Structures are given as C-alpha cells and as structure tokens.
Amino acid sequence: MIREQASVLRCETGRVWVAPKSVADCERCARGQGCGGGVLGRLVGDRLHEVEVDPNGHELAVGDRVVLGLSEPVLLKASLAAYMLPLACLFAGALLGRTLAPGEGDGAELLGAAGGLALGIMLARKLAGPARRASAWQPKVVARLEADETPEGLSCG
Numbered sequence: 001m002i003r004e005q006a007s008v009l010r011c012e013t014g015r016v017w018v019a020p021k022s023v024a025d026c027e028r029c030a031r032g033q034g035c036g037g038g039v040l041g042r043l044v045g046d047r048l049h050e051v052e053v054d055p056n057g058h059e060l061a062v063g064d065r066v067v068l069g070l071s072e073p074v075l076l077k078a079s080l081a082a083y084m085l086p087l088a089c090l091f092a093g094a095l096l097g098r099t100l101a102p103g104e105g106d107g108a109e110l111l112g113a114a115g116g117l118a119l120g121i122m123l124a125r126k127l128a129g130p131a132r133r134a135s136a137w138q139p140k141v142v143a144r145l146e147a148d149e150t151p152e153g154l155s156c157g
Helices: 037-044 072-100 106-133
Strands: 002-012 015-020 051-053 065-070 140-145
Touching (some): 015 065, 072 106
Antiparallel strands (some): 002 065
C-alpha cells in the first residue's frame, strides 16, 4: 500500500477533504538532497491543494494529521490509464497518418499523432470519471497521527 501524510481541511458526513503533505515540507527534498521531489515541486508548483478521501471509520476534525493509503494495483491501473492510453493513441495516430498519406512526409504523421494524443486524453478522462467515484479507487485514511508522531516508512531521504 502506498502511504502519504495529509492534513484534514474540512469534514462532512462520511467524507473528508485533506491537503497532502507538500514536498516543500521535507527539508531534504527542498534542498535537492532527497528523492528529487523538491526540484519537481518547484518546477510544477503545488497544484494539488485538496483531495476528497474516505475517513474509513476514523473520527477526524479539521487540523488533524492523517496517513492516507492507496493500494498499488489501483495506482498502477490509474497510471496506465493516464499515461499509456494517450501514448498508445499517439503512436496509433502517427501510424494512421503515415498510412493514409504516405507521400506527405512527416506532416501527416505529426497531425495523426496530435489527433491520436487528443483522442487518448479524451478516452482517459472518460474512463477516469466512473473510477473517481468508485470507493476502491479512493484514498482511505489508514491512521490518525498525534501532533508529534511521524509514522514509520514516511520519512524523507
């Protein structure tokens, strides 16, 4: 199971919204001496501000620190849908462009690749819609942390 720390932002009946721990929160990553997340975080910024999660039976309040869990197979399937489907469609589009207009050179391949990529992204988004609402695909709260507690296996570096 993939685990990550987060802070509770708001609560409603049976649902909780959390802010995942930022790579800026890790001193080693922020200095570029950790896993590289700090460098990547500076390049793309903190785009993920809040996530809806299943409280999984935990009594939580705003400000609580929690550990979220997501199973590896779910993460793998989501990664395949988000990355491999658009990539496969990109290559298929390029091949189709080359097949339908062999004398046009790279232009037909580029147009086919762009069209295939756009189609792949739309398909991935369409597939992700029902999955986002399925409870098996949702991160779950696996533990509530005390103020000074750092769970084993979640330290940076």
